[in-house]
Amino acid sequence: MSIDERPISHPLPFVRGWLRDPVGVGLPIPSSGATARRLARAAFEAAIPGAGPVLEVGAGTGAVTQALIECRRPGDRIIAVERDVELCRALERRFPGLEVLQGDAIEIGAVLRKAGLSSVCVVVSGLPMRAIPSDAASRYYSRAFEAMPPGGAIIQYTYGLRPPVDPKVTKPALEATFVGREWRNLPPMGIWRYRLAR
Numbered sequence: 001m002s003i004d005e006r007p008i009s010h011p012l013p014f015v016r017g018w019l020r021d022p023v024g025v026g027l028p029i030p031s032s033g034a035t036a037r038r039l040a041r042a043a044f045e046a047a048i049p050g051a052g053p054v055l056e057v058g059a060g061t062g063a064v065t066q067a068l069i070e071c072r073r074p075g076d077r078i079i080a081v082e083r084d085v086e087l088c089r090a091l092e093r094r095f096p097g098l099e100v101l102q103g104d105a106i107e108i109g110a111v112l113r114k115a116g117l118s119s120v121c122v123v124v125s126g127l128p129m130r131a132i133p134s135d136a137a138s139r140y141y142s143r144a145f146e147a148m149p150p151g152g153a154i155i156q157y158t159y160g161l162r163p164p165v166d167p168k169v170t171k172p173a174l175e176a177t178f179v180g181r182e183w184r185n186l187p188p189m190g191i192w193r194y195r196l197a198r
Contacts (some may be wrong), residue, residue: 003004008047014076015066020198023157027044030060030061030063031060031063031064031157031185031189032063032182032185032186032189033063033067033127033183034176034182034184035063035064035069035157035182035184035191036063036064036066036067036183036187037067037070037071037187038130038149038179038182038191039064039067039069039124039155039157039178039191040064040070040071040124041066041100041123041130042069042191042193043071043122043142043155044071044072044073044076044122044153046150046153046155046193047121047122047153048121048122048148048149048152050121050187051119051120051121051149051152052077052080052118052119052120052121052147053076053077053078053099053117053120053121053145054068054076054077054078054079054120054121054122054124054125055056055079055081055117055120055122055123055144055185056068056078056079056080056082056123056124056126057080057105057108057123057124057125057126057127057144058081058082058083058105058125058126058127058128059080059081059087059091059100059124059126060082060087061090061091061094062080062090062091062094062095063086064124064126065078065080065091065094065095065098066095066128066182067183068124074132077099078098078099078101078108079099079101079115079120080098080099080100080101081091081100081101081103081105081108082100082102082105082113083102083103083104083105085102088100088102094140097157101115104130104142105125105127106127106136106140107140107143108140108144108147109143109146109147112143112147117147118147119147119148119149120147120152121152122148122152122153122154122155123144123147123148123152123153123154123155123156124154124155124159125144125155125156125157127140127156128158129156129164129165130158130160130164131159134166134169134170137165137170137173138169138170140155141149141165141172141174142171142172145172145196150196151195152195152196153193153194153195154193154194154195155179155191155192155193156191156192156193156194157189157190157191157192158190158192159189160190161180161190161191163176163192164190164192165194167194167197172194172197173193174195174196174197175194175195175196175197176192176193176194177192177193177194177195177196178190178191178192179191179193181193
């Protein structure tokens with residue numbers, strides 16, 4: 001069975017994850033297929049060739065994971081990070097062979113060290129950054145950029161209208177580029193690309 005033929009993941013694990021930790025999950029609605037494909041395209045456009053795997057953070061039930069798998073090129077490796085144990089198991093069932101790391105993505109440096117990963121080519125972040133304290137958000141972004149070569153990018157999506165992480169107050173300083181808004185999502189989704197400020 002090809003990826004395109006895989007059944008859509010059942011929403012129950014996602015809803016249960018939201019009930020257990022509504023702040024950590026954000027909204028109990030997975031991203032639409034259109035949003036997931038747009039995020040995957042943005043990720044592969046920003047990826048640094050040869051720098052390591054694509055890292056998806058906050059993978060949920062795998063809507064974006066599926067799009068990343070469909071868009072990847074031969075040799076591309078995808079690793080999903082998810083905090084919720086039940087959602088990790090759902091990802092492993094849905095995508096046999098996918099590397100799934102269970103852990104708190106805010107401590108992404110520790111998660112990567114534990115997995116023996118020293119470098120990634122791009123980060124796709126589904127964390128609800130508006131609900132995360134600014135010091136924790138800065139730490140997460142800082143550790144994520146440490147895992148990428150110069151020029152690395154974080155593709156961040158959000159339900160709000162403003163940048164989910166204010167580039168003016170983070171340390172290190174960041175550049176935020178608005179990639180676009182996906183209206184075929186409920187609610188509409190904004191996509192941002194972050195890089196370290198020059």
